[in-house]
Amino acid sequence: MLYPIELRALIARSEEREGGSVAKPAGRRDDPSRKPVDVPRKPRSAPFRGTLSLPRPGGIESPTAGAPTEARNRIMGFMDGKRGLIVGIANERSFAYSIAESLHREGAECLFTHLPGDKMERRVRRSIDALGIEDPWLRPLNAGSDEDIENVFKEIGEEFGKIDFLVHSIAYADKDWLQPGKFTSTPREVFTQAMDISAYTYAAMANHAAPLMTEGGSMIALSYYGAEKAVPGYNVMGVAKAALEATTRYLALELGEKNVRVNCISGGPLRTMSAMAVGGFGEILDWVEEKAPLKRNIEGREVGDCAAFLLSGLASGMTGQCIYVDSGYATVGL
Template structure:
Protein backbone atom coordinates (compact mmCIF):
# COMPACT_ATOMS: atom_id res chain seq x y z
CA UNK A 1 0.00 0.00 0.00
CA UNK A 2 1.41 3.39 -1.03
CA UNK A 3 2.00 6.30 1.32
CA UNK A 4 -0.71 8.32 -0.45
CA UNK A 5 -3.24 5.56 -1.06
CA UNK A 6 -6.74 7.02 -1.31
CA UNK A 7 -5.54 10.65 -1.34
CA UNK A 8 -6.75 13.22 -3.88
CA UNK A 9 -4.09 15.64 -5.13
CA UNK A 10 -4.42 18.74 -7.30
CA UNK A 11 -1.13 19.88 -8.84
CA UNK A 12 -0.53 23.28 -10.45
CA UNK A 13 2.54 23.95 -12.56
CA UNK A 14 3.26 21.08 -14.94
CA UNK A 15 4.71 22.69 -18.07
CA UNK A 16 6.68 19.77 -19.55
CA UNK A 17 8.43 16.56 -18.51
CA UNK A 18 11.27 18.53 -16.85
CA UNK A 19 8.92 20.34 -14.46
CA UNK A 20 9.26 19.69 -10.74
CA UNK A 21 5.47 19.48 -10.70
CA UNK A 22 5.60 16.62 -13.19
CA UNK A 23 8.06 14.63 -11.08
CA UNK A 24 5.73 15.22 -8.12
CA UNK A 25 2.73 14.01 -10.11
CA UNK A 26 4.57 10.81 -11.09
CA UNK A 27 5.68 10.18 -7.49
CA UNK A 28 2.18 10.78 -6.12
CA UNK A 29 0.70 8.31 -8.59
CA UNK A 30 3.29 5.68 -7.65
CA UNK A 31 2.30 6.13 -4.01
CA UNK A 32 -1.38 5.58 -4.78
CA UNK A 33 -2.79 9.11 -5.00
CA UNK A 34 -5.41 10.14 -7.50
CA UNK A 35 -4.06 13.19 -9.33
CA UNK A 36 -5.53 16.15 -11.19
CA UNK A 37 -3.39 18.61 -13.15
CA UNK A 38 -4.14 22.30 -13.62
CA UNK A 39 -2.35 23.96 -16.55
CA UNK A 40 -1.88 27.58 -17.58
CA UNK A 41 -3.09 27.80 -21.19
CA UNK A 42 -3.66 25.96 -24.45
CA UNK A 43 0.00 26.18 -25.46
CA UNK A 44 0.95 24.30 -22.30
CA UNK A 45 -1.98 21.89 -22.72
CA UNK A 46 -0.32 20.35 -25.79
CA UNK A 47 2.52 19.17 -23.57
CA UNK A 48 0.50 18.39 -20.45
CA UNK A 49 -2.20 16.19 -21.99
CA UNK A 50 0.13 13.38 -23.22
CA UNK A 51 1.95 13.42 -19.88
CA UNK A 52 -1.32 13.15 -17.96
CA UNK A 53 -2.44 10.26 -20.14
CA UNK A 54 0.85 8.43 -19.57
CA UNK A 55 0.15 8.09 -15.82
CA UNK A 56 -3.59 7.62 -16.05
CA UNK A 57 -4.64 11.15 -15.06
CA UNK A 58 -8.04 11.97 -16.54
CA UNK A 59 -8.79 15.23 -14.72
CA UNK A 60 -6.91 18.10 -16.41
CA UNK A 61 -8.11 21.65 -15.89
CA UNK A 62 -7.17 24.96 -17.54
CA UNK A 63 -6.55 27.72 -15.00
CA UNK A 64 -5.02 31.18 -15.16
CA UNK A 65 -3.92 31.69 -11.56
CA UNK A 66 -4.32 35.46 -11.97
CA UNK A 67 -8.07 34.98 -12.33
CA UNK A 68 -10.27 34.42 -9.27
CA UNK A 69 -12.99 33.18 -11.59
CA UNK A 70 -10.66 30.57 -13.10
CA UNK A 71 -9.57 29.41 -9.66
CA UNK A 72 -13.18 29.14 -8.44
CA UNK A 73 -14.09 27.13 -11.55
CA UNK A 74 -11.10 24.80 -11.11
CA UNK A 75 -11.85 24.02 -7.48
CA UNK A 76 -15.55 23.65 -8.29
CA UNK A 77 -14.57 20.92 -10.76
CA UNK A 78 -12.52 19.22 -8.05
CA UNK A 79 -15.50 19.38 -5.69
CA UNK A 80 -17.75 17.91 -8.37
CA UNK A 81 -15.34 15.11 -9.28
CA UNK A 82 -13.99 14.15 -5.87
CA UNK A 83 -16.13 15.80 -3.21
CA UNK A 84 -13.01 17.04 -1.43
CA UNK A 85 -9.24 17.48 -1.63
CA UNK A 86 -6.33 16.11 0.42
CA UNK A 87 -3.26 17.61 -1.26
CA UNK A 88 -2.61 20.85 -3.13
CA UNK A 89 0.73 21.46 -4.87
CA UNK A 90 1.61 25.03 -5.90
CA UNK A 91 4.53 24.91 -8.33
CA UNK A 92 3.88 28.20 -10.09
CA UNK A 93 6.23 31.14 -10.64
CA UNK A 94 6.79 33.78 -13.30
CA UNK A 95 8.74 36.98 -13.90
CA UNK A 96 9.49 38.81 -17.11
CA UNK A 97 12.67 37.39 -18.62
CA UNK A 98 14.24 40.80 -19.13
CA UNK A 99 13.97 41.42 -15.37
CA UNK A 100 15.89 38.23 -14.54
CA UNK A 101 19.22 39.57 -15.72
CA UNK A 102 21.40 42.44 -14.64
CA UNK A 103 20.40 44.54 -11.65
CA UNK A 104 17.17 44.52 -9.66
CA UNK A 105 17.06 48.23 -10.51
CA UNK A 106 15.77 47.10 -13.91
CA UNK A 107 12.54 45.91 -12.29
CA UNK A 108 9.48 47.81 -13.45
CA UNK A 109 6.40 48.42 -11.33
CA UNK A 110 4.38 46.26 -13.71
CA UNK A 111 7.00 43.49 -13.64
CA UNK A 112 7.13 43.55 -9.85
CA UNK A 113 3.35 43.29 -9.53
CA UNK A 114 3.20 40.47 -12.09
CA UNK A 115 5.93 38.42 -10.39
CA UNK A 116 4.37 38.82 -6.94
CA UNK A 117 0.85 38.08 -8.17
CA UNK A 118 1.72 34.87 -10.01
CA UNK A 119 4.54 33.58 -7.81
CA UNK A 120 3.25 34.47 -4.33
CA UNK A 121 -0.34 35.71 -4.14
CA UNK A 122 -1.56 32.75 -6.19
CA UNK A 123 -0.73 30.45 -3.27
CA UNK A 124 -3.06 32.42 -0.98
CA UNK A 125 -5.76 32.50 -3.66
CA UNK A 126 -5.51 28.71 -4.14
CA UNK A 127 -5.52 28.04 -0.40
CA UNK A 128 -8.66 30.13 -0.03
CA UNK A 129 -10.48 27.94 -2.56
CA UNK A 130 -8.97 24.69 -1.24
CA UNK A 131 -9.83 25.33 2.42
CA UNK A 132 -13.49 24.19 2.34
CA UNK A 133 -12.54 21.09 0.31
CA UNK A 134 -9.91 20.09 2.88
CA UNK A 135 -12.17 20.31 5.93
CA UNK A 136 -11.75 17.22 8.10
CA UNK A 137 -9.24 15.59 5.74
CA UNK A 138 -5.88 16.50 7.37
CA UNK A 139 -4.94 18.30 4.17
CA UNK A 140 -1.46 19.22 2.98
CA UNK A 141 -0.48 22.23 0.86
CA UNK A 142 3.01 22.29 -0.65
CA UNK A 143 4.70 25.13 -2.53
CA UNK A 144 8.06 25.36 -4.30
CA UNK A 145 10.62 28.02 -3.41
CA UNK A 146 14.35 28.72 -3.78
CA UNK A 147 17.25 29.91 -1.60
CA UNK A 148 17.27 33.17 -3.56
CA UNK A 149 14.46 34.20 -1.20
CA UNK A 150 16.94 34.90 1.61
CA UNK A 151 20.33 35.19 -0.14
CA UNK A 152 21.27 37.23 -3.19
CA UNK A 153 21.91 35.25 -6.38
CA UNK A 154 23.02 36.92 -9.63
CA UNK A 155 20.08 37.88 -11.87
CA UNK A 156 17.41 36.34 -9.62
CA UNK A 157 16.24 39.85 -8.75
CA UNK A 158 12.46 40.26 -8.44
CA UNK A 159 11.95 36.49 -8.28
CA UNK A 160 13.95 36.46 -5.04
CA UNK A 161 11.57 39.06 -3.63
CA UNK A 162 8.59 37.02 -4.81
CA UNK A 163 9.94 33.83 -3.23
CA UNK A 164 10.50 35.70 0.05
CA UNK A 165 6.84 36.74 -0.05
CA UNK A 166 5.87 33.17 -0.87
CA UNK A 167 7.73 31.78 2.15
CA UNK A 168 6.14 34.36 4.45
CA UNK A 169 2.76 33.37 3.00
CA UNK A 170 3.50 29.72 3.81
CA UNK A 171 4.04 30.61 7.47
CA UNK A 172 0.91 32.75 7.74
CA UNK A 173 -1.20 30.16 5.92
CA UNK A 174 0.14 27.44 8.22
CA UNK A 175 -1.16 29.39 11.20
CA UNK A 176 -4.40 30.37 9.51
CA UNK A 177 -5.27 26.87 8.30
CA UNK A 178 -3.78 24.90 11.19
CA UNK A 179 -6.97 24.90 13.30
CA UNK A 180 -8.68 22.97 10.48
CA UNK A 181 -5.86 20.41 10.40
CA UNK A 182 -4.37 21.67 7.13
CA UNK A 183 -0.55 21.77 6.94
CA UNK A 184 1.28 24.25 4.70
CA UNK A 185 4.95 23.81 3.80
CA UNK A 186 7.42 24.77 1.09
CA UNK A 187 10.26 22.87 -0.56
CA UNK A 188 13.37 24.88 -1.38
CA UNK A 189 14.97 23.01 -4.25
CA UNK A 190 18.52 23.45 -5.47
CA UNK A 191 19.12 24.61 -9.06
CA UNK A 192 17.35 22.42 -11.64
CA UNK A 193 17.10 22.70 -15.39
CA UNK A 194 13.45 23.57 -15.96
CA UNK A 195 11.49 25.89 -18.24
CA UNK A 196 11.47 28.46 -15.42
CA UNK A 197 15.21 28.32 -14.66
CA UNK A 198 16.01 28.76 -18.35
CA UNK A 199 14.89 32.37 -18.00
CA UNK A 200 17.39 33.19 -15.24
CA UNK A 201 20.63 34.68 -16.56
CA UNK A 202 23.77 32.77 -15.53
CA UNK A 203 21.88 29.69 -14.37
CA UNK A 204 24.60 27.29 -15.57
CA UNK A 205 27.25 29.11 -13.54
CA UNK A 206 25.07 29.05 -10.41
CA UNK A 207 24.44 25.31 -10.81
CA UNK A 208 28.17 24.71 -11.18
CA UNK A 209 29.03 26.61 -8.01
CA UNK A 210 26.36 24.75 -6.03
CA UNK A 211 27.63 21.38 -7.28
CA UNK A 212 31.17 22.28 -6.22
CA UNK A 213 30.37 23.76 -2.81
CA UNK A 214 27.37 21.77 -1.49
CA UNK A 215 28.23 19.15 1.15
CA UNK A 216 27.14 16.34 -1.19
CA UNK A 217 29.21 17.88 -4.03
CA UNK A 218 26.44 17.52 -6.59
CA UNK A 219 23.23 19.06 -7.82
CA UNK A 220 19.84 17.48 -7.28
CA UNK A 221 17.18 15.87 -9.46
CA UNK A 222 13.48 16.52 -9.91
CA UNK A 223 12.84 13.05 -8.48
CA UNK A 224 14.60 13.96 -5.23
CA UNK A 225 12.35 16.98 -4.81
CA UNK A 226 9.34 14.77 -5.54
CA UNK A 227 10.43 12.37 -2.79
CA UNK A 228 10.27 15.17 -0.24
CA UNK A 229 6.88 16.21 -1.61
CA UNK A 230 5.61 12.68 -0.96
CA UNK A 231 6.81 12.95 2.64
CA UNK A 232 5.16 16.36 3.14
CA UNK A 233 1.92 15.15 1.56
CA UNK A 234 1.77 11.97 3.61
CA UNK A 235 0.86 11.20 7.22
CA UNK A 236 4.58 10.83 7.96
CA UNK A 237 4.74 14.63 8.27
CA UNK A 238 1.43 15.12 10.08
CA UNK A 239 3.06 17.32 12.77
CA UNK A 240 5.10 19.42 10.30
CA UNK A 241 3.77 22.77 9.11
CA UNK A 242 5.03 26.25 8.28
CA UNK A 243 8.42 24.87 7.25
CA UNK A 244 10.79 25.50 4.36
CA UNK A 245 12.29 22.08 3.63
CA UNK A 246 15.60 22.24 1.74
CA UNK A 247 16.42 19.75 -1.00
CA UNK A 248 19.70 21.21 -2.23
CA UNK A 249 22.48 18.76 -1.35
CA UNK A 250 23.02 20.87 1.77
CA UNK A 251 24.14 24.03 -0.03
CA UNK A 252 22.09 26.27 2.26
CA UNK A 253 24.27 25.44 5.30
CA UNK A 254 27.51 26.62 3.68
CA UNK A 255 29.00 30.03 4.48
CA UNK A 256 32.33 30.81 2.82
Protein backbone atom coordinates in the same frame (compact mmCIF):
# COMPACT_ATOMS: atom_id res chain seq x y z
CA MET B 1 24.68 -9.78 32.90
CA LEU B 2 24.45 -13.17 34.66
CA TYR B 3 27.10 -14.05 37.24
CA PRO B 4 28.47 -17.66 37.31
CA ILE B 5 26.26 -18.82 40.22
CA GLU B 6 23.13 -17.37 38.62
CA LEU B 7 24.05 -18.91 35.28
CA ARG B 8 24.53 -22.37 36.80
CA ALA B 9 21.19 -22.11 38.56
CA LEU B 10 19.48 -21.11 35.33
CA ILE B 11 21.01 -24.07 33.48
CA ALA B 12 20.00 -26.41 36.29
CA ARG B 13 16.37 -25.32 36.21
CA SER B 14 16.32 -25.67 32.44
CA GLU B 15 17.72 -29.20 32.48
CA GLU B 16 15.37 -30.25 35.29
CA ARG B 17 12.41 -29.22 33.15
CA GLU B 18 13.83 -31.22 30.24
CA GLY B 19 14.24 -34.31 32.45
CA GLY B 20 17.99 -34.08 32.77
CA SER B 21 20.14 -33.66 35.86
CA VAL B 22 22.87 -31.33 36.93
CA ALA B 23 25.12 -31.06 39.91
CA LYS B 24 23.68 -28.88 42.65
CA PRO B 25 25.37 -25.53 43.11
CA ALA B 26 27.76 -25.47 46.02
CA GLY B 27 26.16 -24.48 49.30
CA ARG B 28 22.64 -25.48 48.34
CA ARG B 29 20.90 -27.71 50.90
CA ASP B 30 18.21 -30.27 50.11
CA ASP B 31 14.81 -29.35 51.50
CA PRO B 32 12.45 -32.36 51.53
CA SER B 33 9.46 -30.07 52.06
CA ARG B 34 10.04 -28.36 48.73
CA LYS B 35 8.32 -29.90 45.74
CA PRO B 36 9.28 -29.29 42.16
CA VAL B 37 7.00 -26.91 40.36
CA ASP B 38 6.00 -27.78 36.83
CA VAL B 39 6.08 -24.49 34.91
CA PRO B 40 4.24 -24.79 31.57
CA ARG B 41 6.35 -23.80 28.62
CA LYS B 42 4.95 -21.54 25.94
CA PRO B 43 4.95 -23.09 22.46
CA ARG B 44 7.34 -21.52 20.01
CA SER B 45 5.66 -19.22 17.55
CA ALA B 46 6.13 -19.97 13.88
CA PRO B 47 8.32 -17.59 11.86
CA PHE B 48 6.38 -14.60 10.55
CA ARG B 49 5.74 -15.05 6.83
CA GLY B 50 2.81 -12.73 6.24
CA THR B 51 2.45 -9.05 5.40
CA LEU B 52 3.16 -6.61 8.20
CA SER B 53 0.35 -4.10 8.54
CA LEU B 54 1.54 -0.86 10.11
CA PRO B 55 -0.82 1.78 11.52
CA ARG B 56 -1.52 4.44 8.92
CA PRO B 57 -0.12 7.90 9.70
CA GLY B 58 -2.40 10.13 11.71
CA GLY B 59 -4.46 7.21 12.94
CA ILE B 60 -6.30 6.88 9.63
CA GLU B 61 -7.70 3.42 9.09
CA SER B 62 -6.39 1.55 6.08
CA PRO B 63 -8.83 1.70 3.16
CA THR B 64 -8.49 -2.09 2.85
CA ALA B 65 -9.50 -2.82 6.46
CA GLY B 66 -12.03 -5.64 6.41
CA ALA B 67 -11.27 -6.42 2.78
CA PRO B 68 -10.36 -9.91 1.55
CA THR B 69 -6.83 -11.11 2.29
CA GLU B 70 -5.78 -10.69 -1.34
CA ALA B 71 -6.61 -6.99 -1.22
CA ARG B 72 -4.91 -6.45 2.13
CA ASN B 73 -1.72 -8.17 1.07
CA ARG B 74 -1.12 -6.06 -2.02
CA ILE B 75 1.63 -3.48 -1.74
CA MET B 76 0.18 -0.12 -0.77
CA GLY B 77 1.74 3.30 -1.11
CA PHE B 78 1.60 5.77 1.74
CA MET B 79 -0.65 8.06 -0.35
CA ASP B 80 -3.22 5.38 -1.14
CA GLY B 81 -6.74 6.78 -1.06
CA LYS B 82 -5.55 10.41 -1.28
CA ARG B 83 -6.55 12.85 -3.99
CA GLY B 84 -5.27 16.33 -4.76
CA LEU B 85 -4.53 19.04 -7.30
CA ILE B 86 -1.13 19.70 -8.88
CA VAL B 87 -0.70 23.12 -10.47
CA GLY B 88 2.39 23.84 -12.55
CA ILE B 89 3.37 20.97 -14.84
CA ALA B 90 4.94 22.43 -17.98
CA ASN B 91 6.94 19.42 -19.17
CA GLU B 92 8.82 16.41 -17.82
CA ARG B 93 11.57 18.60 -16.37
CA SER B 94 9.18 20.50 -14.12
CA PHE B 95 9.37 20.07 -10.37
CA ALA B 96 5.61 19.56 -10.54
CA TYR B 97 6.14 16.59 -12.85
CA SER B 98 8.57 14.96 -10.40
CA ILE B 99 6.11 15.55 -7.58
CA ALA B 100 3.29 13.99 -9.59
CA GLU B 101 5.52 11.02 -10.36
CA SER B 102 6.26 10.40 -6.68
CA LEU B 103 2.64 10.88 -5.62
CA HIS B 104 1.35 8.59 -8.36
CA ARG B 105 3.87 5.93 -7.38
CA GLU B 106 2.63 6.08 -3.78
CA GLY B 107 -0.98 5.60 -4.81
CA ALA B 108 -2.35 9.17 -4.89
CA GLU B 109 -4.96 10.29 -7.40
CA CYS B 110 -3.59 13.42 -9.07
CA LEU B 111 -5.67 16.15 -10.70
CA PHE B 112 -3.99 18.62 -13.04
CA THR B 113 -4.27 22.05 -14.65
CA HIS B 114 -2.62 23.60 -17.69
CA LEU B 115 -2.22 27.10 -19.03
CA PRO B 116 -5.09 28.03 -21.37
CA GLY B 117 -4.63 27.03 -25.01
CA ASP B 118 -4.57 23.85 -27.06
CA LYS B 119 -0.78 23.85 -27.36
CA MET B 120 -0.28 23.95 -23.59
CA GLU B 121 -2.92 21.30 -23.06
CA ARG B 122 -1.18 18.94 -25.49
CA ARG B 123 2.18 19.55 -23.84
CA VAL B 124 0.91 18.86 -20.33
CA ARG B 125 -1.13 15.87 -21.47
CA ARG B 126 1.99 14.30 -23.00
CA SER B 127 3.77 14.68 -19.67
CA ILE B 128 0.87 13.12 -17.78
CA ASP B 129 0.76 10.25 -20.28
CA ALA B 130 4.44 9.61 -19.52
CA LEU B 131 3.44 9.04 -15.90
CA GLY B 132 1.13 6.23 -16.94
CA ILE B 133 -1.99 8.01 -15.71
CA GLU B 134 -5.00 7.10 -17.83
CA ASP B 135 -7.85 9.51 -18.50
CA PRO B 136 -6.46 12.28 -16.23
CA TRP B 137 -8.53 15.11 -14.78
CA LEU B 138 -7.05 18.12 -16.61
CA ARG B 139 -8.49 21.63 -16.75
CA PRO B 140 -7.28 25.03 -18.06
CA LEU B 141 -6.25 27.58 -15.45
CA ASN B 142 -5.06 31.16 -15.75
CA ALA B 143 -3.65 31.67 -12.26
CA GLY B 144 -3.86 35.44 -12.73
CA SER B 145 -7.65 35.20 -12.81
CA ASP B 146 -9.59 34.92 -9.54
CA GLU B 147 -12.54 33.60 -11.52
CA ASP B 148 -10.47 30.82 -13.07
CA ILE B 149 -9.11 29.76 -9.67
CA GLU B 150 -12.58 29.73 -8.14
CA ASN B 151 -14.06 27.74 -11.03
CA VAL B 152 -11.38 25.03 -10.92
CA PHE B 153 -11.94 24.35 -7.23
CA LYS B 154 -15.69 24.60 -7.61
CA GLU B 155 -15.58 21.91 -10.30
CA ILE B 156 -13.36 19.72 -8.12
CA GLY B 157 -15.81 20.08 -5.23
CA GLU B 158 -18.79 19.20 -7.38
CA GLU B 159 -17.11 16.16 -8.92
CA PHE B 160 -15.14 14.73 -6.00
CA GLY B 161 -16.51 16.35 -2.85
CA LYS B 162 -13.14 16.67 -1.15
CA ILE B 163 -9.39 16.69 -1.72
CA ASP B 164 -6.42 15.88 0.49
CA PHE B 165 -3.56 17.91 -0.94
CA LEU B 166 -2.56 20.87 -3.10
CA VAL B 167 0.71 21.40 -4.96
CA HIS B 168 1.52 24.99 -5.98
CA SER B 169 4.43 24.95 -8.42
CA ILE B 170 4.02 28.11 -10.48
CA ALA B 171 5.99 31.34 -10.74
CA TYR B 172 6.49 34.05 -13.31
CA ALA B 173 8.63 37.09 -13.97
CA ASP B 174 9.58 38.75 -17.23
CA LYS B 175 12.89 37.12 -18.20
CA ASP B 176 14.24 40.45 -19.48
CA TRP B 177 14.50 41.51 -15.84
CA LEU B 178 16.09 38.30 -14.57
CA GLN B 179 19.59 39.41 -15.49
CA PRO B 180 22.47 40.46 -13.21
CA GLY B 181 22.43 44.20 -12.54
CA LYS B 182 18.78 44.78 -13.53
CA PHE B 183 16.93 44.57 -10.22
CA THR B 184 17.01 48.25 -9.21
CA SER B 185 15.33 49.35 -12.42
CA THR B 186 12.60 46.69 -12.38
CA PRO B 187 9.33 48.30 -13.62
CA ARG B 188 6.32 48.37 -11.33
CA GLU B 189 4.23 46.11 -13.57
CA VAL B 190 7.00 43.47 -13.73
CA PHE B 191 7.41 43.58 -9.96
CA THR B 192 3.70 43.31 -9.17
CA GLN B 193 3.10 40.55 -11.71
CA ALA B 194 5.92 38.46 -10.24
CA MET B 195 4.44 38.89 -6.75
CA ASP B 196 0.94 38.11 -7.98
CA ILE B 197 1.65 34.88 -9.86
CA SER B 198 4.51 33.58 -7.71
CA ALA B 199 3.20 34.34 -4.21
CA TYR B 200 -0.37 35.63 -4.04
CA THR B 201 -1.76 32.68 -5.99
CA TYR B 202 -0.68 30.31 -3.20
CA ALA B 203 -2.95 32.16 -0.78
CA ALA B 204 -5.72 32.40 -3.38
CA MET B 205 -5.65 28.67 -4.08
CA ALA B 206 -5.39 27.80 -0.40
CA ASN B 207 -8.51 29.87 0.22
CA HIS B 208 -10.50 27.61 -2.11
CA ALA B 209 -8.70 24.34 -1.38
CA ALA B 210 -8.96 24.39 2.42
CA PRO B 211 -12.79 24.08 2.54
CA LEU B 212 -12.47 20.95 0.38
CA MET B 213 -10.05 19.38 2.87
CA THR B 214 -12.87 18.20 5.10
CA GLU B 215 -10.75 15.45 6.67
CA GLY B 216 -7.61 17.56 6.97
CA GLY B 217 -4.99 17.99 4.30
CA SER B 218 -1.64 19.33 3.25
CA MET B 219 -0.34 21.99 0.85
CA ILE B 220 3.12 22.68 -0.52
CA ALA B 221 4.72 25.35 -2.68
CA LEU B 222 8.12 25.49 -4.40
CA SER B 223 10.72 28.09 -3.49
CA TYR B 224 14.45 28.65 -4.02
CA TYR B 225 17.50 29.83 -2.05
CA GLY B 226 17.25 33.22 -3.78
CA ALA B 227 14.41 33.98 -1.36
CA GLU B 228 16.89 34.01 1.50
CA LYS B 229 20.11 35.24 -0.11
CA ALA B 230 20.71 37.61 -3.00
CA VAL B 231 21.50 35.45 -6.03
CA PRO B 232 22.78 37.44 -9.04
CA GLY B 233 20.16 37.48 -11.78
CA TYR B 234 17.34 36.07 -9.65
CA ASN B 235 16.25 39.62 -8.83
CA VAL B 236 12.50 40.20 -8.49
CA MET B 237 11.85 36.46 -8.44
CA GLY B 238 13.87 36.26 -5.23
CA VAL B 239 11.64 38.91 -3.67
CA ALA B 240 8.55 37.02 -4.82
CA LYS B 241 9.87 33.74 -3.41
CA ALA B 242 10.57 35.43 -0.08
CA ALA B 243 6.93 36.53 -0.07
CA LEU B 244 5.91 32.96 -0.94
CA GLU B 245 7.77 31.59 2.08
CA ALA B 246 6.16 34.18 4.35
CA THR B 247 2.78 33.29 2.84
CA THR B 248 3.46 29.67 3.79
CA ARG B 249 3.92 30.59 7.45
CA TYR B 250 0.80 32.73 7.66
CA LEU B 251 -1.33 30.13 5.90
CA ALA B 252 -0.01 27.49 8.28
CA LEU B 253 -0.96 29.67 11.25
CA GLU B 254 -4.54 30.17 10.09
CA LEU B 255 -5.28 26.74 8.64
CA GLY B 256 -3.72 24.64 11.39
CA GLU B 257 -6.91 24.60 13.46
CA LYS B 258 -8.63 22.97 10.47
CA ASN B 259 -5.97 20.24 10.43
CA VAL B 260 -4.55 21.61 7.19
CA ARG B 261 -0.76 21.75 7.03
CA VAL B 262 1.10 24.22 4.79
CA ASN B 263 4.76 23.85 3.89
CA CYS B 264 7.29 24.89 1.29
CA ILE B 265 10.22 23.16 -0.42
CA SER B 266 13.30 25.14 -1.38
CA GLY B 267 14.73 23.07 -4.21
CA GLY B 268 18.22 23.42 -5.55
CA PRO B 269 18.79 24.67 -9.10
CA LEU B 270 17.44 22.35 -11.78
CA ARG B 271 17.24 22.81 -15.55
CA THR B 272 13.55 23.60 -15.67
CA MET B 273 11.89 25.83 -18.24
CA SER B 274 11.53 28.72 -15.78
CA ALA B 275 15.04 28.37 -14.34
CA MET B 276 16.65 28.69 -17.75
CA ALA B 277 15.23 32.22 -17.99
CA VAL B 278 17.55 33.34 -15.16
CA GLY B 279 20.71 34.99 -16.46
CA GLY B 280 23.88 33.06 -15.57
CA PHE B 281 21.96 29.95 -14.57
CA GLY B 282 24.67 27.63 -15.90
CA GLU B 283 27.19 29.30 -13.58
CA ILE B 284 24.83 28.77 -10.64
CA LEU B 285 24.68 25.04 -11.41
CA ASP B 286 28.48 24.82 -11.59
CA TRP B 287 28.91 26.74 -8.34
CA VAL B 288 26.47 24.56 -6.41
CA GLU B 289 28.08 21.39 -7.73
CA GLU B 290 31.46 22.62 -6.52
CA LYS B 291 30.42 23.98 -3.11
CA ALA B 292 27.49 21.85 -1.91
CA PRO B 293 28.37 19.16 0.66
CA LEU B 294 27.13 16.42 -1.69
CA LYS B 295 29.23 17.83 -4.55
CA ARG B 296 26.41 17.55 -7.03
CA ASN B 297 23.19 19.19 -8.12
CA ILE B 298 19.86 17.69 -7.16
CA GLU B 299 17.56 15.50 -9.22
CA GLY B 300 13.90 16.29 -9.68
CA ARG B 301 12.87 13.01 -8.05
CA GLU B 302 14.47 14.13 -4.78
CA VAL B 303 12.12 17.11 -4.59
CA GLY B 304 9.28 14.84 -5.68
CA ASP B 305 9.90 12.37 -2.88
CA CYS B 306 10.21 15.13 -0.29
CA ALA B 307 6.92 16.58 -1.50
CA ALA B 308 5.19 13.20 -1.25
CA PHE B 309 6.45 12.90 2.32
CA LEU B 310 5.24 16.38 3.29
CA LEU B 311 1.83 15.78 1.72
CA SER B 312 1.38 12.47 3.52
CA GLY B 313 0.48 11.61 7.09
CA LEU B 314 4.15 10.74 7.64
CA ALA B 315 4.73 14.49 8.12
CA SER B 316 1.64 15.01 10.29
CA GLY B 317 3.54 17.16 12.79
CA MET B 318 5.14 19.49 10.26
CA THR B 319 3.64 22.79 9.13
CA GLY B 320 4.85 26.30 8.34
CA GLN B 321 8.26 24.94 7.33
CA CYS B 322 10.55 25.58 4.40
CA ILE B 323 12.48 22.38 3.71
CA TYR B 324 15.72 22.54 1.73
CA VAL B 325 16.37 19.89 -0.91
CA ASP B 326 19.57 21.32 -2.36
CA SER B 327 22.43 18.86 -1.73
CA GLY B 328 23.08 20.80 1.47
CA TYR B 329 24.11 24.01 -0.28
CA ALA B 330 22.08 26.27 2.04
CA THR B 331 24.13 25.07 5.02
CA VAL B 332 27.44 26.24 3.58
CA GLY B 333 28.78 29.77 4.10
CA LEU B 334 29.91 30.22 0.50
